[in-house]
Amino acid sequence: MEPETQQQIKNEIARLKAELPAGVKLLAVSKTHPAEYIACAYSVGQRCFAENKVQEMTEKQASLPKDIEWHFIGHVQTNKIKLMAPYVSMIHGIDSYKALAEVSRRAVEKNRVIDCLLQIHVATEETKFGFSPQECLEMLRSTDWRSLSGVRICGVMGMASFTSNMEQVSGEFAVLKQTFSAIKTEFFPSEDSFCEISAGMSHDYILAVEQGSTIVRIGTTIFGQRNYSSKLP
Numbered sequence: 001m002e003p004e005t006q007q008q009i010k011n012e013i014a015r016l017k018a019e020l021p022a023g024v025k026l027l028a029v030s031k032t033h034p035a036e037y038i039a040c041a042y043s044v045g046q047r048c049f050a051e052n053k054v055q056e057m058t059e060k061q062a063s064l065p066k067d068i069e070w071h072f073i074g075h076v077q078t079n080k081i082k083l084m085a086p087y088v089s090m091i092h093g094i095d096s097y098k099a100l101a102e103v104s105r106r107a108v109e110k111n112r113v114i115d116c117l118l119q120i121h122v123a124t125e126e127t128k129f130g131f132s133p134q135e136c137l138e139m140l141r142s143t144d145w146r147s148l149s150g151v152r153i154c155g156v157m158g159m160a161s162f163t164s165n166m167e168q169v170s171g172e173f174a175v176l177k178q179t180f181s182a183i184k185t186e187f188f189p190s191e192d193s194f195c196e197i198s199a200g201m202s203h204d205y206i207l208a209v210e211q212g213s214t215i216v217r218i219g220t221t222i223f224g225q226r227n228y229s230s231k232l233p
């Protein structure tokens, strides 16, 4: 890989670590980038990486140091859970009871408990996955999720609209935080482990942190633009 790329990755990780408040976790979103980019970030101390394709994450996990924390930030397809169940550290995109139950089943098979976040739809775009705040509360009220021994619900995840309107983006992150608080009050009043708000990407992480994010998911500013076309056959 180019020396300039290596330098960019190292500089940006150092810059973000200095900028982010203590208590905000930096996830380096490495999707589409080769394992050597991850190894470069690893060499300057980055240990938490996120991917959105199970197959790709699993191939990288096999070839890289075993103390890396792998976070899955893609849409959870039930037929892919088995592949990541042995090692995944946190699954951010739980958007149905069915997905949660299937993660639990596969975790139990591996004698694990997998940390999960409930994805909340706060953006105006139709295409983004997730529960509405109301649907999420309804799911927790109406299902037997407490009996799922292979998962631990640790918080919420959300994505703001892709817009330059900062007030709108801040407002959406605020809704995510309110939803987190409503879930916490009703279902996890004394569980310290329900504490995470995964919010903020390269273009909006500062606003997300202002609105209480505890995990930011940053790809482009660290690793550069993703080249999806090179993935085509």
Ligand SMILES: *Cc1c(COP(=O)(O)O)cnc(C)c1O
Pocket: 029, 031, 052, 073, 074, 159, 200, 201, 202, 203, 217, 218, 219, 220, 221
């Ligand atoms: C790709 C992705 C990111 C990172 O986006 P950047 O704009 O590259 O920082 C964050 N969250 C999710 C869910 C993603 O799919």
